[in-house]
Amino acid sequence: MIDAVAQRMQAMVEAVGYPQAAELFGTLSGGKRLRARLIMMIAGESEAAVTLAAVIELIHAASLLHDDVIDEALLRRGVPSVNATEGSKQAVMLGDILYSKAFSELTQFDSAIAKTVADAVTSLSVGEMMDVKMSEAFNEDEARYLEMLYLKTGVLIEAAAKSAAILCGKDAHAHALYGKNLGIAFQIIDDILDIVSDEATLGKPAMNDFVEGKCTLPYIYLYRALDKEDRAVLTALHGVHANAEQVRWMRSGMETHGSVKAAYAMAQRLSDEARAAIEGDTALAAVLDSMMQRTF
Numbered sequence: 001m002i003d004a005v006a007q008r009m010q011a012m013v014e015a016v017g018y019p020q021a022a023e024l025f026g027t028l029s030g031g032k033r034l035r036a037r038l039i040m041m042i043a044g045e046s047e048a049a050v051t052l053a054a055v056i057e058l059i060h061a062a063s064l065l066h067d068d069v070i071d072e073a074l075l076r077r078g079v080p081s082v083n084a085t086e087g088s089k090q091a092v093m094l095g096d097i098l099y100s101k102a103f104s105e106l107t108q109f110d111s112a113i114a115k116t117v118a119d120a121v122t123s124l125s126v127g128e129m130m131d132v133k134m135s136e137a138f139n140e141d142e143a144r145y146l147e148m149l150y151l152k153t154g155v156l157i158e159a160a161a162k163s164a165a166i167l168c169g170k171d172a173h174a175h176a177l178y179g180k181n182l183g184i185a186f187q188i189i190d191d192i193l194d195i196v197s198d199e200a201t202l203g204k205p206a207m208n209d210f211v212e213g214k215c216t217l218p219y220i221y222l223y224r225a226l227d228k229e230d231r232a233v234l235t236a237l238h239g240v241h242a243n244a245e246q247v248r249w250m251r252s253g254m255e256t257h258g259s260v261k262a263a264y265a266m267a268q269r270l271s272d273e274a275r276a277a278i279e280g281d282t283a284l285a286a287v288l289d290s291m292m293q294r295t296f
């Protein structure tokens with residue numbers, strides 16, 4: 001069924017009528033398709049569900065194209081990013097094509113669905129703007145960080161689950177709550193993998209978030225546990241390419257103070273809240289389990 005979503009996405013981009021854009025889009029790696037899988041699980045395998053899943057995956061793909069330009073990232077899902085191979089201008093414009101085509105397709109849905117998805121994209125953009133701003137200086141504010149994660153990642157997953165529920169007449173509020181908590185937990189796991197995994201597994205450089213200025217939960221928790229002197233050492237490493245010894249120092253500090261463990265516990269709490277929201281739906285509960293156990 002995920003193949004049907006991928007085919008629909010390709011067909012939508014081909015319908016734009018500019019073969020170069022469709023060709024470039026065809027070279028992108030699809031990723032985990034978490035949002036599409038959720039929609040198909042919640043709404044069933046109808047034509048409308050495939051279209052909705054394709055719309056949301058196109059928006060997600062657009063946001064990653066723009067994000068890689070903003071982050072100046074050279075790798076995405078293990079292959080060179082579009083900004084790396086074609087330049088930032090092409091990456092931005094391909095993102096705009098995907099994003100506007102998705103919105104055009106969105107107009108065929110009920111206005112409650114269209115508004116849920118459109119509002120999510122506004123929040124997504126606010127979240128990315130916050131992320132960029134927060135990356136300029138070391139951030140130790142956990143609540144602010146979690147709010148940004150919710151906007152940047154949680155909101156679109158929340159919108160996917162909620163709009164799928166609306167589409168098939170299920171409880172929109174419960175599914176939105178599930179999607180929101182799943183989305184934030186998903187991003188926390190992403191942040192943990194950046195620290196505990198390696199480039200070959202991740203498909204992008206490891207320990208790179210802090211280089212990009214992102215003070216993810218393990219860094220915030222590590223900072224809290226350190227004394228004044230070590231806090232200064234940590235904040236001095238923010239936004240710079242740390243050498244191997246400095247990377248080891250950060251990793252061992254996180255081990256000693258249980259910073260990664262604490263971040264994992266936060267993701268687990270959110271996952272439990274998501275599970276409670278959709279009580280009894282074993283398929284959606286299984287998504288939570290595999291998300292918590294994922295290694296890439």
Ligand code: FPP
Nearest residue numbers: 059062063066067071099124125128152153
């Ligand atoms: C990845 O974060 C970025 C996002 C999940 C959202 C990006 C959103 C925008 C660029 C807003 C514009 C939206 C549209 C639809 C045009 P990350 O950099 O922390 O993760 P990464 O390591 O996967 O890059």
Ligand code: MG
Nearest residue numbers: 067068071073
């Ligand atoms: Mg990025």
